[in-house]
Every structure is written in C-alpha cells, then in structure tokens.
Amino acid sequence: MVKAWAGIAGIAALGLSVLAAGEAQAKVEGDTVYLGAAVSLTGKYTTAGEHTQRGYDLAVKTINDAGGITVGGKTYRLEVIYYDDESTPARGAQLAERLINQDDVEFMLGPYSSGLTKAIAPVTEQYGVPMVEANGASLQLFNKGYRYLFAVLSTTEQYLASAVALAAELAEREGRDPATLKLAGAFENDPFSQDIRAGVLADAEKLGIQVVIDDQLPPELNDMAATLAKTKALKPDILVVSGHSKGAALAIRQVEEMRVDVPMLAITHCDSADVIGKFGAASEYTLCASQWAPTLSYQDDVFGSAADFAATFEAEYGYAPPYQAAESSAAVLVFADAFERAGGFDKDAVRDALAATEMQTFYGNIKFDETGKNIAKPMVLYQIQDGAYVVVAPTRWAASEVRHPTPPWSER
Amino acid sequence: MTLRRQPLLMLAVAAAGVALPFVIPDYRAQIAMLWALVIMAQTWDITGGQTGYNSFGNILFFGVGMYASVVVQRDVGLDYFPGLVLGMVVGAGIAAALAVLLGSMILRMRGHYFAIATLGLGIAAGEIAGGWDYLGAGSGLSPPLFPAPPGTANLFFAYLFFGLAALVFVLLAALYRTRFGLALNAIRDNEDKAEAMGLHTGVYKVTAWTMAAFVLGLVGGAMGNMLGFVDPRDTAFAGATFGVWMVLMAILGGKGTLWGPVLGAVIFHITQELLWTHLLGWQRVALGVIIVGIVVFFPQGILGWARTRWPARHEPREQGSERA
Numbered sequence: 152m153v154k155a156w157a158g159i160a161g162i163a164a165l166g167l168s169v170l171a172a173g174e175a176q177a178k179v180e181g182d183t184v185y186l187g188a189a190v191s192l193t194g195k196y197t198t199a200g201e202h203t204q205r206g207y208d209l210a211v212k213t214i215n216d217a218g219g220i221t222v223g224g225k226t227y228r229l230e231v232i233y234y235d236d237e238s239t240p241a242r243g244a245q246l247a248e249r250l251i252n253q254d255d256v257e258f259m260l261g262p263y264s265s266g267l268t269k270a271i272a273p274v275t276e277q278y279g280v281p282m283v284e285a286n287g288a289s290l291q292l293f294n295k296g297y298r299y300l301f302a303v304l305s306t307t308e309q310y311l312a313s314a315v316a317l318a319a320e321l322a323e324r325e326g327r328d329p330a331t332l333k334l335a336g337a338f339e340n341d342p343f344s345q346d347i348r349a350g351v352l353a354d355a356e357k358l359g360i361q362v363v364i365d366d367q368l369p370p371e372l373n374d375m376a377a378t379l380a381k382t383k384a385l386k387p388d389i390l391v392v393s394g395h396s397k398g399a400a401l402a403i404r405q406v407e408e409m410r411v412d413v414p415m416l417a418i419t420h421c422d423s424a425d426v427i428g429k430f431g432a433a434s435e436y437t438l439c440a441s442q443w444a445p446t447l448s449y450q451d452d453v454f455g456s457a458a459d460f461a462a463t464f465e466a467e468y469g470y471a472p473p474y475q476a477a478e479s480s481a482a483v484l485v486f487a488d489a490f491e492r493a494g495g496f497d498k499d500a501v502r503d504a505l506a507a508t509e510m511q512t513f514y515g516n517i518k519f520d521e522t523g524k525n526i527a528k529p530m531v532l533y534q535i536q537d538g539a540y541v542v543v544a545p546t547r548w549a550a551s552e553v554r555h556p557t558p559p560w561s562e563r
Numbered sequence: 564m565t566l567r568r569q570p571l572l573m574l575a576v577a578a579a580g581v582a583l584p585f586v587i588p589d590y591r592a593q594i595a596m597l598w599a600l601v602i603m604a605q606t607w608d609i610t611g612g613q614t615g616y617n618s619f620g621n622i623l624f625f626g627v628g629m630y631a632s633v634v635v636q637r638d639v640g641l642d643y644f645p646g647l648v649l650g651m652v653v654g655a656g657i658a659a660a661l662a663v664l665l666g667s668m669i670l671r672m673r674g675h676y677f678a679i680a681t682l683g684l685g686i687a688a689g690e691i692a693g694g695w696d697y698l699g700a701g702s703g704l705s706p707p708l709f710p711a712p713p714g715t716a717n718l719f720f721a722y723l724f725f726g727l728a729a730l731v732f733v734l735l736a737a738l739y740r741t742r743f744g745l746a747l748n749a750i751r752d753n754e755d756k757a758e759a760m761g762l763h764t765g766v767y768k769v770t771a772w773t774m775a776a777f778v779l780g781l782v783g784g785a786m787g788n789m790l791g792f793v794d795p796r797d798t799a800f801a802g803a804t805f806g807v808w809m810v811l812m813a814i815l816g817g818k819g820t821l822w823g824p825v826l827g828a829v830i831f832h833i834t835q836e837l838l839w840t841h842l843l844g845w846q847r848v849a850l851g852v853i854i855v856g857i858v859v860f861f862p863q864g865i866l867g868w869a870r871t872r873w874p875a876r877h878e879p880r881e882q883g884s885e886r887a
Contacts, residue, residue, distance in 0.1 A: 192844040235844050239797040239804060240703075244790045248717065248841075250593035266794055269705060273791035278713040291702065340693045340701030342794075367694065367701070370796060 177225070179496045180259035186211075186231045186486065187256030189246040189271065190384075191263050194238025195370065198396045199423055199475050202491045203263045203286055205468055206479025207231050213453055213463065220487045223494045229487065236262055240270030247274040256280070257498050260482055264395075265289030265307070265342040272300050281502045283485050285478035289346045293522040300523045301505050303481045303514065305530045306342060308350035310440040311391055313532045313544045314417035315354040321555050330359035335387035337366040337378040337402075337414075339394035342369075347393040347419065364385050372397045379411050389415045399424035399439075407433040407560075414556030417532075423473040427455070427538055436557040439533040442474040443514050444542050446550055448532070451512045453484055460513040461520070481514035573732075576825070580725040588608035593626055595789060597832045598724035602782050603805060604812035604824030605731050606775040611810065612818030613739065614771050615751030616670065620681030620808030623688050625774040626799035627661060627730040628654030628783030630698055633706045633793050633872055643710045658780030659773045669696070673754065689800035703847035704793040720789045724782070728825075731778055747771055816859050817866030826865060 178185055188207060191200030211229045217227045232254050236243040243262055250256040251274070259275050261268055263282020268287025272295075275282040281299045288307045292300065319329035334355050338348040348365070355362050363385045366378045372394050382390055390413045392402040399420040406416060407430065421427075421439035445461035460480065464472035478541040485508055490496065493504035509518045515528035532544040534553055543553040580598070584591050591843025603625070610616040622747050632650030641644060669680040692698050709716035738744050749757040787793045790813045798805075808831065834853065837848040859870045 193847055233843060234839060235846065237847070239801070240792045241790050241795045241798040241801060241804065244792065245592060245596060252589040252592065252714075252717075266703065266792070266797070269703065270790065270792035270794075270798075272707070273708055277709065277716065289702070295705065342702040345701045369690075370693075370701075 171448055178255055182225070182227050183230050184220075184258070184490065184496065185256055186229060186256070186258050186260050186483075187247075187250035187254060188231055188260040189234045189236040189243050189250070189262045189267070191238040191267070192233075192235040194236075195397070196238040196263050196267075196395065199420070199473075200238070200263045202423060202473050202475040203479045204233065204310070205464075206285070206472070206476035206481075207260055207483055209464055209467055209476070209559060210453070210480035210483035212467075214483070214487055217453065220490055222490050222496070227490075229483065231260065232256060236263070236267055238267070240266050243267040244270040244274055246280050247271045247356045251275070251278050251280055257496070258486060258501065259283075260479075260486070261285055261302075265292065265346065268292055269342060270296055274419055275299055276420070279498055279502070281489075281498060281505055282507040283482045283505065285482040286475060289342045290349075291342070291346065293524045297523060298480045301485070301508075301519050302524050303485055303517055303528075304478045304525060307346035308353070308526055309530045310347050310419055311351050311393070311417055312354050313530060314391070314415070314438050314440065315351060315358065315360065315389070317532065317544050317553060318415055319358045319360065321553070322536040330361075331397050332358075332360045332389065333363045333385065333387040334360050334389045334391065335364035335378070335382050336362065336391040337364070337368055337375055337394075338392075339372060339398050340367045341370055341395075343395070344398070344419075351391050356542065360389075368394050368398065372401055375401055375405055376409065379405055382411050382413060383409070387413060389413070389417060392416070392418045394420075396420045397424055400429060403430045403434050410560040412557075412559040416557065419448070420473075421533065422471070422540060423475050425470070425473075427535060427540070430547065431538070432563070433539075434535050435563070436554055437513070437535045438553075439535070439540065441531050441533050441540075442528075443477045444474075444531050444533065444540065444548070445471070446542055447515070447548055449511055449513050449515050451484065451510070453487075454480070454513045457513045477514050481517070483512070484512045484514075485517055493512055569731050572822075575731060580729065584721045588714075591714065591721050593787075593832070593836060595717055595720040595724050597829065598728045599782055599786055599789075600812060600832050601728045601828040602724065602731055603777060603809035604816065604828045605728070605735060605851065606778045607809040608818055608820075608824045609735070609747075609771050609775045610768070612820070612823070613744065613751065613811055614747040614766045614768060615674075615754075616768060616772075617678045618681045618772070618808070619678055619802075619806065619810065620684030621775060621809060622685040622800055622802050623776065623777055624658035624779035625783035625786070625805060626685065626688055626692070626795075626801075627658045628780030628806075629793055629799045629817060630654070630692060630704070630783075631657050631780070633704045633783030633787050634698065636707055636788075637704070639880045643707060646707070647785070647788060651781050654784040655780030657792065658783070659777040663769060664772040666772045667765070670765065670768040670772060674829065685800045685802040685806050689796040689874075693795035699793070701795065703795065703798075704787075704790045706791065706793065708791075709788070716789070720785060723785055727778070727785075731754075732821070732825070743767070743770075745749035748819075750864070759802065811854065814864055816863070816870075817864030817870075820864075820866045823864050823866045824874030830865070 190204045215228045219228045234246040259282040263286045265287045276297050276299050283301045285303050290306045322329045338344040357514040364381050395443040399418050402418050403426045417438040419440045426434040445457050447457045450456040493500040517525050520526045531542050533540040533541045541551045542548050631654030635650035635653050636646040636837050693701050746762050750764050812827035812831045813824040817823030838849045842849050
C-alpha cells in the first residue's frame with residue numbers, strides 16, 4: 152500500500168510539475184505582447200465563439216504583417232493566448248484566473264456572450280487587468296462601476312429598438328395609429344436575450360404598442376412551435392425573436408415550416424447563423440439587428456474600409472464576416488491604438504489610454520463613456536432582400552427601402 | 564491501510580493543504596477549486612458509496628446554497644464577510660431542509676429508481692431559478708466583489724475550502740466508525756436484512772443525504788462568490804459539469820472508501836487542467852476517453868483496484884465491509 156500511495160503521490164507531483172512547466176510566457180516577452188482570451192470553442196456558443204476567435208486572429212495577423220505596433224520607439228508583435236471556456240461562466244472565470252496568474256497575461260480580450268463576460272469581468276477588475284471586449288452587450292455589465300472593462304459594441308437595449316421604431320413609422324405611413332400594433336416576442340432565457348427583451352418591451356410601451364406574446368425560450372433551443380402556434384392565432388404585426396445563432400436559425404426554419412404569416416419578423420444573429428445560406432428564399436424579408444455592415448462608410452489604416460475588411464476576412468476564411476468577427480477585430484485595433492498612445496505596457500497607463508480612446512475603425516467610431524461602453528456607434532438594421540443583407544435603417548446608412556409587409560406564404 | 568499509517572498520510576495531505584497556496588501561489592484559484600471538488604466527491608460518497616444510493620441530483624443542494632448566499636449578501640446589507648458567512652449558513656440550512664423534504668419522499672425508492680428520480684432535481688431547479696425574477700432569472704446574479712487586494716480572494720477560498728474539506732474528512736472518518744456508519748453500510752449491503760434487524764433505514768438514509776446537502780450548501784455558497792457569477796444552469800445547477808464530476812471523482816478514486824473521493828478529485832482535477840491547456844478544443848473528448856478507460860480498467864475505482872491487486876495490505880475491517 153505504501154508503494155501504491157507513493158506511486159499516486161508521484162503521479163500527482165508529476166502533474167503539478169507539468170502544470171508549473173507550462174508557465175513560460177509573460178505579458179511582454181522580447182518583441183511580443185501577449186493578450187489573453189477565453190473563447191467558446193465547444194458548447195452552445197461554438198459558432199459565435201469561432202467567429203470571435205477568427206476576428207481576433209485576423210486583426211493580429213494583419214497588424215503583425217504590417218510590421219506590428221510601435222510602442223516607445225520599438226516595434227512589437229501581438230499574440231493571443233486562447234483557452235476554451237466551453238460556453239460556461241464557471242469555466243470562463245477560472246480561465247481568466249489562469250491567464251492572469253499562470254500565463255502572466257496583463258491584457259485581456261473578451262469572451263463571447265454577455266454571460267461569460269459577466270463571469271470574467273469581476274476577475275479582470277480585481278487584478279486591474281484591462282479587458283477590451285467585443286461580444287458582451289448586456290447593459291448590466293456597465294452599471295457595476297467596472298474601471299477596466301471596455302466594450303466596442305452597442306449595448307443590448309439598442310439591438311431591436313430600430314425595428315420597433317420602424318414598425319411604428321411604417322404604420323403611421325399607412326395611416327394607422329402605432330398604438331393599434333400588436334407585438335409578439337420570444338426570447339432565450341439567457342443574459343443577452345433577456346436584455347434584448349427588456350429593450351423591446353420598453354420601446355413597445357413608449358410607442359403604445361400592445362405586447363400579445365412574451366415567451367421565454369430554453370437555452371437548449373430546438374423548438375419554438377408553441378410560440379409560433381400562438382402567433383398564428385393572435386396575428387401580431389411584429390414578431391421579435393432573440394436567441395443567438397441557434398435562435399435565429401430556428402426562427403427562420405420553423406416560421407417557414409409552420410407557414411406563419413407575420414408582416415414583420417425581426418431577429419438577431421442572422422449573419423452569424425448564415426440564415427441566407429441555410430434557408431435561401433425562406434429568409435427573405437427578415438429584419439436583422441446588426442452591430443455592423445460591410446456597406447458602412449467607416450475606415451481605418453489597418454484594414455481600410457468596412458468593405459475591405461469583409462474582403463480580407465472572406466479571403467482568409469471563405470465566408471463573409473458576421474459582425475461578431477468584425478467587432479472582435481475592432482477590439483484588437485483598440486488595444487493596439489491604446490498601447491501606442493500609452494507608450495508602454497503599464498496596466499494602468501494602458502487602462503487610461505483605453506479610457507481616452509477616440510478613433511474610427513472599419514467597424515465604426517469608438518469612444519467609451521465612463522462606464523466603458525462604446526457610445527459613438529449606432530446599431531444598424533438589415534433586411535434580407537433578394538438573397539443579400541441590405542441596410543434599411545437608420546436612414547443615414549440605408550441602402551434600400553424596407554420591403555413591408557412580408558407577403559403571406561401562399562403568395563411567396 | 565493500517566491505522567498506524569493513516570495519520571501519517573493525513574498529516575502529509577494537511578501539510579500540502581497548508582503549504583500549497585504559498586509554494587505555488589499562481590495556482591491558488593485551481594487549488595481552491597481542487598478542495599471544493601474534494602468536498603463534492605466526499606459528500607456524494609456518503610449516500611453514493613457508503614449507503615449504496617446513487618444520487619445524480621446533489622447539484623441541487625450546491626445550487627441552492629449558491630443562490631441563497633448571493634441573495635442574502637444582496638438583500639441583508641451586511642459587510643462582505645459576515646454576509647458571506649450568513650449566506651453560506653442560510654444556504655446550507657435551506658439545502659438541508661430540502662434534503663429532508665425530498666429525501667423522505669424519494670429515498671423510499673431503491674437502487675436505480677432512486678437514481679432516476681434524482682436526475683430531474685437539478686434540471687427542475689435550474690428551470691425554476693431561470694424563470695424567477697427575484698433570483699435574476701436568465702440573467703443570473705453577480706455576488707459582491709471580494710473586498711481585498713488582488714489574489715487574496717483565491718487565498719481565502721483556497722484555505723476556506725481546504726479547511727472545510729479537512730473538517731468533512733475528519734468528521735466522516737469518525738462517523739463511518741460509529742454505529743451510524745455501520746448502519747449505512749448495512750443498508751448498502753442488504754437493505755431488507757438491515758430493516759429486519761430493526762434499523763429504521765429511512766431515518767438513516769434521510770440523515771445521510773441531509774448531511775451531504777448541508778455541506779454542499781456551504782460549498783455552493785462560497786463557490787458563487789469565488790466564481791463571481793451565478794448562472795442558473797451553467798454555474799449553480801450545473802448538472803453537466805459539477806453534477807457529473809462529483810459522481811465521477813468518487814467512482815474514479817473508489818467509492819465507499821474514505822480516501823477514494825479525495826484521490827479521485829485530485830487526479831480528476833489535475834488531469835482536467837492539463838487537458839485544458841494542452842488539447843485546446845479537444846479536452847472534452849480526451850476526458851470522455853479517460854472516463855471510458857476508468858470504467859473498463861478500474862471499475863472499482865483506483866482504491867478498489869489497489870485492494871484487489873494487494874489484498875494482504877489492507878485493514879480487515881474496510882475490506883470486510885466491501886465484501887459483505
């Protein structure tokens with residue numbers, strides 16, 4: 152027995168020493184600056200997690216290929232240390248500890264989803280590690296007084312506000328009182344979608360729109376037939392669905408299968424779920440909230456215009472970049488810019504430089520308010536028209552008129 | 564293992580527990596998690612190993628503790644540490660009360676029927692918490708930030724969980740030697756005979772499960788604070804991770820033994836951390852292969868295997884209880 156225990160103790164010691172041996176990298180080593188990121192490579196956010204990672208990778212590669220960043224007269228390359236958070240917050244928090252304590256990372260890129268960001272932000276905050284995140288939109292992240300959290304994206308309450316406003320505007324144009332409109336909503340029961348729900352309900356109340364369905368969808372989203380059956384019966388004017396990529400694909404598929412006629416369908420995550428590629432004509436007329444569009448007129452020195460970014464991304468990965476990839480790339484640009492302005496790699500100097508960010512990227516203008524959220528970039532609303540995403544709102548970037556109402560399935 | 568050697572081993576583990584956070588300070592978060600996992604495996608083994616009642620629903624008590632603690636911290640308005648302690652105790656109390664209530668209903672079922680009945684507990688609790696606005700519903704809850712300089716939170720939780728694990732170990736070691744422990748083993752070995760001999764098996768089973776629930780409530784309460792975010796399905800009622808792991812660790816080490824769950828948790832945690840680092844994206848596949856390997860090659864767990872391999876070196880009583 153003593154031998155057995157000795158053997159076991161030996162294995163344990165070996166394990167610990169291997170763990171310790173992994174501890175080689177530091178925040179800035181030679182000419183390389185390490186950024187840490189936990190992303191979802193497995194689990195329910197796999198699709199969007201991959202877009203996130205590719206966004207980071209593409210920006211890092213593009214910056215490095217162009218000679219890297221110049222800080223205090225010396226050029227540095229960027230590199231990202233990744234871990235897979237398995238789409239669970241418990242894992243995310245542990246990995247953040249690991250990145251900071253074992254890998255000695257002093258700058259973090261965000262994970263995918265609001266839930267993961269909520270779990271990781273307290274850790275980075277505690278260690279005073281600046282984190283620029285691109286995929287945690289929940290408004291609740293920005294009322295906790297975090298000083299080291301910066302988000303390049305627009306927050307949740309703005310996602311579908313333009314869709315609700317558009318419905319009201321169209322109703323007025325048709326000579327109808329917006330207060331006679333009926334809205335149906337189905338939202339996944341997760342931090343992001345519940346925030347979307349709060350935004351939509353607030354907008355509906357403001358415009359006097361009646362909410363006839365307000366359903367919660369489970370996180371393992373595989374079926375929303377119950378909601379759609381009610382939709383058929385109650386005939387709302389707008390159907391709003393939010394549930395990340397899986398929710399987007401599910402909504403389009405089941406609305407077609409069940410032949411649900413609704414004048415306006417507004418969802419999130421269309422491009423991330425590739426609904427045009429998967430469902431073709433069935434996805435026509437759908438309105439999609441988007442953080443970004445390749446047709447917008449922003450540009451920067453690294454990628455060029457929004458369209459240039461889209462072309463670079465497609466050449467690298469073989470598909471058009473969803474906005475999750477674009478905003479992830481933008482997060483890296485923000486870090487690069489802050490390093491150069493800080494003139495060094497002191498965590499607090501970089502944090503202050505981040506707070507003072509005022510720049511335009513291909514993804515949009517970026518300027519953080521005191522809570523760390525980007526207040527310089529609006530959301531856009533796409534409509535799927537003839538197999539393409541076309542910006543229809545806000546009017547400043549609209550490339551086309553919105554097609555409304557969606558004809559019934561019998562005529563499509 | 565002889566009684567002479569056991570204190571030596573305990574001393575070694577205790578020394579490791581005290582020293583580790585300072586020997587490898589960068590790993591404090593993992594060390595804290597390690598001891599928490601040890602407790603989860605230990606408590607699962609009270610019913611799963613010693614009593615022969617495999618529960619897949621113990622995650623319920625963990626999650627209840629986590630929610631109760633964060634809600635108490637949010638609503639009672641105490642400072643961080645008093646709030647945390649009160650929260651943990653309240654959580655453990657609610658978890659224990661739930662165990663008494665549920666246990667007196669479903670612990671009447673035997674064997675597989677009980678196991679299946681417990682499967683739904685964690686899932687149901689996750690759905691309830693996910694729909695209850697008072698608990699933050701699907702958006703979850705954030706506990707208050709730890710009020711001390713960076714790194715000290717991990718140190719605190721590493722010692723908290725270590726102290727709790729050591730306490731649980733010592734208490735269980737004492738408990739399994741008493742008549743109560745023998746009664747649990749008797750239930751495992753032949754419940755009808757135990758009943759025929761005059762044991763109130765129901766009382767013993769419910770008491771055993773309640774003890775497990777109380778400790779898990781404490782662990783959950785502290786874990787919510789350590790992780791920094793309470794999500795209904797992914798951190799609190801996380802059946803697919805913590806819920807399965809506690810069963811797995813006890814079986815891996817050797818269920819129905821005192822050291823088995825501890826050993827299982829240590830090996831499981833280290834293996835998992837290594838896989839996470841070196842097999843990015845494939846860690847779950849590797850873990851699955853390891854689980855299959857364990858079940859095929861060590862169906863009795865590592866200690867069970869060691870016993871079969873070196874039968875002479877074991878204390879007769881422990882061996883006897885395994886065979887009876």
